[in-house]
Structures are given as structure tokens and as C-alpha cells.
Amino acid sequence: MPSAFLMDGKPVTFTPGQSIAEALLAKGITAVRKTIKGNSRGIFCNMGICGECRVIVEGAPNICSCQEPAREGLVVQTQIDAELGGRV
Numbered sequence: 001m002p003s004a005f006l007m008d009g010k011p012v013t014f015t016p017g018q019s020i021a022e023a024l025l026a027k028g029i030t031a032v033r034k035t036i037k038g039n040s041r042g043i044f045c046n047m048g049i050c051g052e053c054r055v056i057v058e059g060a061p062n063i064c065s066c067q068e069p070a071r072e073g074l075v076v077q078t079q080i081d082a083e084l085g086g087r088v
């Protein structure tokens with residue numbers, strides 16, 4: 001049985017060693033965050049520089065999905081910046 005984490009409640013399978021971003025891209029999921037103005041953002045540099053790929057991981061916001069290893073059972077959510085109340 002392949003390993004999986006949850007992205008917005010849906011299972012995303014991954015290969016050990018992949019980052020969350022790599023696993024999401026492999027499944028065709030490109031938008032992982034919405035800006036304060038509601039614009040979609042996603043994986044851009046894939047090396048921890050741009051910050052566009054920030055998601056909520058286990059309730060913690062602003063985690064760069066390209067730098068965070070995918071792990072079994074992890075709960076990941078699209079980050080909606082407007083809902084963070086200045087924690088962006």
C-alpha cells in the first residue's frame with residue numbers, strides 16, 4: 001500500500017523522499033495557496049526561495065511545501081492568507 005498524506009482532506013500518495021510539493025505536482029495539483037486578494041499561488045522555484053508554495057501543515061501555516069518532506073498521514077491544507085489574520 002503506497003504512503004499517503006491528506007491535502008484538503010483528500011489522500012495524496014507519494015514516493016518516500018518526495019517533498020509535499022513534489023507529490024502534489026505529480027498528482028497535477030499546482031495551486032496550494034491563495035493570497036490576501038484571493039489569487040492562487042503554487043510551486044514556483046521549488047527550492048525554498050520564493051515562498052509561493054506555503055501551505056498549512058498539521059495546523060502550522062507558512063510551511064514551504066517544496067522544503068517539507070511528505071510523510072504518512074500528514075494533514076496538509078491549502079493556505080488562504082486572508083484567513084490567517086496577519087500571520088502571513
Ligand code: FES
Pocket residue numbers: 042043044045046047048049050051052053054064065066067
Ligand atoms: S516553490 Fe518557491 S519556496 Fe517553494
